[in-house]
Amino acid sequence: MTKTIYYVLMVISLFIFPSFLVSSENAVPISVRSAVIFNTLCSKCHEGECSGRLSFDTGSKTDSRHIRRYTGDANLSKSKIKEFFTLLNYMKKKCAVYMPDNVQWKNSSKDISRFMLPSSKGYFIPLGSLESGKYHIKIKVRENIHFQTEVLSNHFDHFLNQEMCPEKKNMLQFELNRPTTVFVRIKSRSPMHIVSFKVEKDH
Structure with missing residues (x-):
């Protein structure tokens, strides 16, 4: 019993x-x-x-x-x-990413700082819901450093994981097969500051 x-x-x-x-x-x-x-x-x-x-x-x-x-x-x-x-x-x-009040990036480089770590060694940027299709991201940072960039969904589907080198043009490309809530995770071993961040859909 x-x-x-x-x-x-x-x-x-x-x-x-x-x-x-x-x-x-x-x-x-x-x-x-x-x-x-x-x-x-x-x-x-x-x-x-x-x-x-x-x-x-x-x-x-x-x-x-x-x-x-x-x-x-x-x-x-x-x-x-x-x-x-x-x-x-x-x-x-x-099994999902949580962001308070559905906060998302406002498609402006000036808005990027609130998604930066206090140490300045990374960012977690909510792009919101994106349509299916091919996209590219352009990132320009102040420092001459290497950093890792990931593109993932709110349910941890990974679309891109790439190391960015200061010697190369920092443009990333990824593709979505369906409408998806997307985040960009950026990590560096030393402080970094994004001065320009653009996400555009390919036509």
């Missing part, structure tokens, strides 16, 4: 608890800054772990230290750490 009750409770928890995680991003306000940090530095290592039964305890001191170490910010507040746990749980349940 005890075993029967245990299994019933386990089945119920699989339906109830994940739904709580999905709605948790509404209960915990997520800033654009936290979403940019998480999606640039953290999600790539965890995006293959999607499962409705995976979750993390926001009270773990070990996990808090892990977050502080990989974000490079030893002074992250408890509220900010809670945002990272919320983003991680959302990603693991939905």
Whole structure:
């Protein structure tokens, strides 16, 4: 009888608890800054772990230290750490990228700075929903450095992963087979500043 009750409770928890995680991003306000940090530095290592039964305890001191170490910010507040746990749980349940309030880039180089890491070593740029077709991205940076650029969907479909060299023209090309919500993830080993960023559809 005890075993029967245990299994019933386990089945119920699989339906109830994940739904709580999905709605948790509404209960915990997520800033654009936290979403940019998480999606640039953290999600790539965890995006293959999607499962409705995976979750993390926001009270773990070990996990808090892990977050502080990989974000490079030893002074992250408890509220900010809670945002990272919320983003991680959302990603693991939905297998999707979360950006607060459907924030997206406004097709202006002046708007790009709010999607930059505090360290200036990367960007996570939400392009919004793009039609199917071929596209190219032109990136111009202030520094003479190498950097890695990825183009991915909100469900972690990868369309491009390319290292950009200062000696070459920084133009990327990718193709979408269907309308897709698209993000650009840029990472560098040293600070970088984008001075021009353009996304255009090929005709």
